[in-house]
Amino acid sequence: MAGIVGYGVYIPFYRIKVEEIAKVWGDDPRAISRGLVVQEKSVPSPDEDTATISVEAARNSLKRANIDPQKIGAIYVGSESHPYAVKPTATIVADAVAAAPELTAADLEFACKAGTAGIQVCMGLVDSDAIEYGLAIGADTAQGAPSDALEYTASAGGAAYVIGKNNTLADFEGTYSFTTDTPDFYRREGKPYPRHGGRFTGEPAYFKHVLSAAKGMFEKMGTDASDYDHAVFHQPNGKFYIRAARKLGFNEDQYQTGLLTPYIGNTYSGATPLGLAAVLDIAQPGDRIMAVSYGSGAGSDAFSITVNDDIEQKRDLAPKVQELVENKSYVDYAVYAKFKGKLRMAGLTQH
Template identity: 75%
Template sequence: MAGIVGYGASVPSYRIKVEEIAKVWGDNATALKRGLVVNEKSLPSADEDTATIAVTAARYALARSKIDPKKIGAVYVGSESHPYAVKPTATIVSEAVGAAPELTAADLEFACKAGTAGMQMVMGLVDSDMVEYGLAIGADTSQGAPGDALEYTASAGGAAYIIGKNDTLADINETYSYTSDTPDFYRREGQDYPSHGGRFTGEPAFFKHVTNAAKGLFEKTGTEASDYDHACFHQPNGKFYLKVGKMLGFNKEQLEHGLLTPNIGNTYSGAVPLGLSSILDNAEPGEKIFIVSYGSGAGSDGFTLTVNDEILERKELAPFTADIIDDKQYVDYAVYAKYKGKLKM
């Protein structure tokens, strides 16, 4: 089957701390940090959006892949914050990285799992020999209304994956998805901010879909949590991530490299792709990885991967995810509100 040939991460350098947001709305920052397991979040500057994040991540993925970008036959960008309602982000990315025009490209939307859906689509094209290499990206500059709980977590970032059959650094062994019409989170066309489905958010939405996708993947592969060295799940906050990991039998050591939310917030379509990039930065040949994404509306995509010897050389060819995250600059709420377009004329 297809595997990962190259990967790259991108997170804007600006950060805002939970305390700074809580100060504006009179909330208890200590309780919020404990309940959400989030300390701060990333945000885009005035000249950053989903397209610029996707291009940066794609260029890093190309550097690790060492392939000619003209061999890319498909580009899919998953996001719920594409800069244009009618004008694909995928064409911007393909042109920016030097891909040839003889390719298929499209933007994808499925809340926070559009990036992993793109990975599955590229896998299918590669496995069927329709393309030699494909590029799948999950990236977002997510929205949260002023004073809403989402404002403490909704952030910006993304990761890109070049998938092919040759010279892989990690092989994708299996994938499995679980999907239903569960309306826990939604935003209509023209609305600036999303709405919550209230009681649907936790048990019938996130936990049901993530656990069912994980259990289906366990059954399909004949494995269990103890067979894996690393695991990563969608992370709307750190609390949900740690809880679902424990529910499925994973320990803290297996989960630690994929948990990024405490330091960058919820990057939506970029969350699991970024978590996986962090895991690959720390992985050794022969190690096995288990990941499950989640997108409101609702669905989950699961993957199992095995790292091979190519990881040792290739992960050094682009910046590590941790180094990208550590390159940061704090802003106050006024600058945050300006860059996020919360000030309406």
């Protein structure tokens, strides 16, 4: 089967702490931090969007892959915050990484699992020998309405994966998906902020799909939690991630490395891909990884992955997740609101 030839990540430089947001809305920061298991989140600067994040992640993935970008046969960018309503982000990435025009490219949207959907598409194209290499990206600059619970977690970041059969650093053993029509979270056309179903987003949405996909993967592979060295899940907050991991039988040593939300927030389509990248940054040859995404609406993609010997030669060729997590500067709420475009003057329209 296809495998991961290279991976790359990007996380914006700026951060805002939970207590800074709570101070503005009169919330208890300690209760927020404990309840969501989030301390701070990344904030994109005014000149950063899903396209720029995708380009940076893609370039880093190609550094590790060490392939000619002209050999890329497909590029998919999964996001729910594409900068254009009608204009693909994927073509911007293709041009920026100097890919040949003889490729297929598209933007994908499935809330927070669009990035892993792109990985699955690339896996299929590679396995069928339709292309030699595919580039799958999950990236977002997530939105949360002022004073909404999402404002404490909605952040920005992304990860890119070069998928192919040759010179892989990790190999896919299998994938399994679980999908239903569960409208727990949505944003209508033209609306700046999404709406969510509150507690409804837990049991019938996130947990049902993540657990079902993971258990389906277990059954398909004939495995259980004890067969994996690492586990990564979608992380709308740290609380859901940890609870899902424990329900499936994973312990802290297995799930801790991929848990990034406490330090950078929920990067939406970038969340599971970034968590997986953090694991690949420290994984040893022979390690087995389970990765499970989740997208509202609703569905989950699960992957069983085995790391091979080439990881040792490739992982230091591009910035690691932890380096970007630690490279940061804090902003206050006023700067954050300006950067995120939360301040809009009446009568002005954006073109």
